[in-house]
Amino acid sequence: MTPPREIVQPTGDITAAHQFSVSPSTFQSPISSSSFMASALAHRSAPKQLKPFNTEDIKILLLENVNKTGQDILKAQGYQVEFLKTSLPEDQLIEKIRDVHVIGIRSKTKLTANVLREAKNLLVIGCFCIGTNQVDLDYAAQHGIAVFNSPFANSRSVAELVIAEIITLARQLGDRSNEMHRGTWNKVSNKCWEIRGKTLGIVGYGHIGSQLSVLAEAMGMTVIYYDVVTLMAIGTARQVPTLDALLEEADFVTLHVPETPETKNLISNAQFEKMKTGSYLINASRGTVVDIPALIKAMRSGKVAGAALDVFPNEPAANGDYFTNDLNQWGEDLRGLNNIILTPHIGGSTEEAQRAIGVEVAEALVRYINQGVTTGSVNVPEVTMRSLTLDEPNHARVIYIHRNVPGVLRKVNEILAEHNVDKQISDSKGDIAYLMADVSEVKQDDIKNIRDNLDSLSSRILTRILY
Numbered sequence: 001m002t003p004p005r006e007i008v009q010p011t012g013d014i015t016a017a018h019q020f021s022v023s024p025s026t027f028q029s030p031i032s033s034s035s036f037m038a039s040a041l042a043h044r045s046a047p048k049q050l051k052p053f054n055t056e057d058i059k060i061l062l063l064e065n066v067n068k069t070g071q072d073i074l075k076a077q078g079y080q081v082e083f084l085k086t087s088l089p090e091d092q093l094i095e096k097i098r099d100v101h102v103i104g105i106r107s108k109t110k111l112t113a114n115v116l117r118e119a120k121n122l123l124v125i126g127c128f129c130i131g132t133n134q135v136d137l138d139y140a141a142q143h144g145i146a147v148f149n150s151p152f153a154n155s156r157s158v159a160e161l162v163i164a165e166i167i168t169l170a171r172q173l174g175d176r177s178n179e180m181h182r183g184t185w186n187k188v189s190n191k192c193w194e195i196r197g198k199t200l201g202i203v204g205y206g207h208i209g210s211q212l213s214v215l216a217e218a219m220g221m222t223v224i225y226y227d228v229v230t231l232m233a234i235g236t237a238r239q240v241p242t243l244d245a246l247l248e249e250a251d252f253v254t255l256h257v258p259e260t261p262e263t264k265n266l267i268s269n270a271q272f273e274k275m276k277t278g279s280y281l282i283n284a285s286r287g288t289v290v291d292i293p294a295l296i297k298a299m300r301s302g303k304v305a306g307a308a309l310d311v312f313p314n315e316p317a318a319n320g321d322y323f324t325n326d327l328n329q330w331g332e333d334l335r336g337l338n339n340i341i342l343t344p345h346i347g348g349s350t351e352e353a354q355r356a357i358g359v360e361v362a363e364a365l366v367r368y369i370n371q372g373v374t375t376g377s378v379n380v381p382e383v384t385m386r387s388l389t390l391d392e393p394n395h396a397r398v399i400y401i402h403r404n405v406p407g408v409l410r411k412v413n414e415i416l417a418e419h420n421v422d423k424q425i426s427d428s429k430g431d432i433a434y435l436m437a438d439v440s441e442v443k444q445d446d447i448k449n450i451r452d453n454l455d456s457l458s459s460r461i462l463t464r465i466l467y
C-alpha cells in the first residue's frame, strides 16, 4: 500500500497553513485572517464567495507555452505563476516540480511516476490539451493528485486540419507546391482525384472522429467508422464491425484513437496489406499508433498513395532540429517519400482552440484549488459542492482523499460528529475515494483536531481543509 503523502510547505510565511499538513505553530485561523475576501474569485465569480486561503502562496509552473487566457485566470487569483515556453527534460522537471502545488502541461511533458515521486507539494495537474497519456494517471490518483484536461476544445481544429489534408493528398498539393518552390512547373492530373464520392474510414469515432464525419459528408464523402464501442452514427455515416472491414473499404483512412497499449502500432504491415491499393493514411492522433517503417514500406510499394503525419513516436520538447534526432532513424526515409505531409503536431494549434483550452483548464484548476471541486477530473472521482459565501463565516470545507476500503465513512463521521456538518458528499473511482464536507461553527482548534484525526486514519491519502 502506498503511504499517505505529506504535503511539504514551501518556504515563506504561509498563512494558508490550514490547507496543508502543517505544524500547529504555523497555524492561523482561516476565519480571523484577512485571507478570505470577496475578491477571491475575481474571474467570473460571484463577488460574495469566500477566498479559501492566501492564494498567493500557491505556486504554479506552466510549461509548453500554455495560452495567455489560462495564465491570466491563474494570475488573477493571486497565485505565483512561472511560465515556460517549452517542455523540460526529466532532470530539470524533477528540480522544478519539487516546489510547486500545480503544474500545467501540454502533450510533451512526461509526468511519469519517477517525476511525480519528487512532487512533494503537488495537488493538481492541468493538461492544457486533450490527451492525458503523458501523465501516469494511476500514480497521480494513488497519491491524491487530481488531473484535469480539456476534452474537446481543440476537436474542431483537428477535424479541419484533416479535411485540408484529405484534399491536399488527393490532389498531391504538397508535391506540386514543393516543385514550384524549387522552380519547376509540373502540371499533372495523373492520380489526382476529387474527394466527392470517395469513402473516408474513421478509426475512433469520438469527439474528433464524429466532428470530422460531419464535415466530410458535407463535402460529398461517404463515411464509415470503426470504434471499440458501438456509437450512434452522425448523418449517414455507418459503423463497421472490424478494423479490417474499414481498411478494405476506405479510400482515406484517418486515425483518431487515444494512445493506449491496444493502439500501439494499430496500423502496421498486416493493416497496410488490407488497405486498398492507392489509398491514403492520415494520423493526427498519437505517433505510436502507426508503425512508421511499415508505412514507409507501404508507400514505396505504391500500396499507399499518400500520407499525412501530424504526430510522431518521438517528439522534441522544443522547436528546432528534429529529424537529426538519433531516435528518428527513419526521418530521412520519410522525407524522401512523395505525397507525404509532415507537420509538427499542430492539429490543435489554432488561436481558437488554445484560447478555449486555456480558459477551460485554468478554471478547472481554480475550482479545484479553491473549492476542492473535481468535476471533469480524469483520474479522481467527480465531486462538486457549491462555494461558501461571506454569509457563512466560521465554516470549513474538509476534503479527504482516501483508499476506497470498508469502514472509512464511519470513521470520518466519528471525527466530524462533534461538529455541525452542513453537507457531505463522497464518491469513489476504483480504489480511490473523495469526500467533501462543509462543517459550520468551527474554531481554529477544531480545524486542527479534524486534520490531525483524519491524518491518523490508515485510509488517508491526502487531507485538505479550506477556508
Ligand SMILES: NC(=O)c1ccc[n+]([C@@H]2O[C@H](COP(=O)([O-])OP(=O)(O)OC[C@H]3O[C@@H](n4cnc5c(N)ncnc54)[C@H](O)[C@@H]3O)[C@@H](O)[C@H]2O)c1
Pocket: 130, 131, 151, 152, 154, 155, 158, 203, 204, 205, 206, 207, 208, 209, 226, 227, 228, 229, 256, 257, 258, 259, 260, 262, 263, 284, 285, 286, 310, 311, 345, 346, 347, 348, 349
Ligand atoms: N494532433 C493533435 O494535435 C491532436 C489534438 C487533439 C487530440 N489528439 C489525439 O486524438 C485522440 C482522439 O481524440 P478525441 O478527442 O477524438 O478522443 P475521444 O476520446 O473523444 O475519442 C477516441 C475514440 O477512440 C475509440 N477507441 C479507443 N481505442 C480504440 C481502438 N483500439 N480501436 C478503435 N477505437 C478506439 C474510443 O472508443 C473513442 O470513441 C486523442 O486521444 C489525442 O491523442 C491529437
Ligand SMILES: O=C(O)[C@H](O)COP(=O)(O)O
Pocket: 106, 107, 108, 128, 129, 130, 131, 132, 154, 345, 346, 347, 348, 349
Ligand atoms: O492532446 C492534444 O490535445 C493534442 O495532441 C494537442 O497537444 P498540444 O497541446 O501539445 O499541441
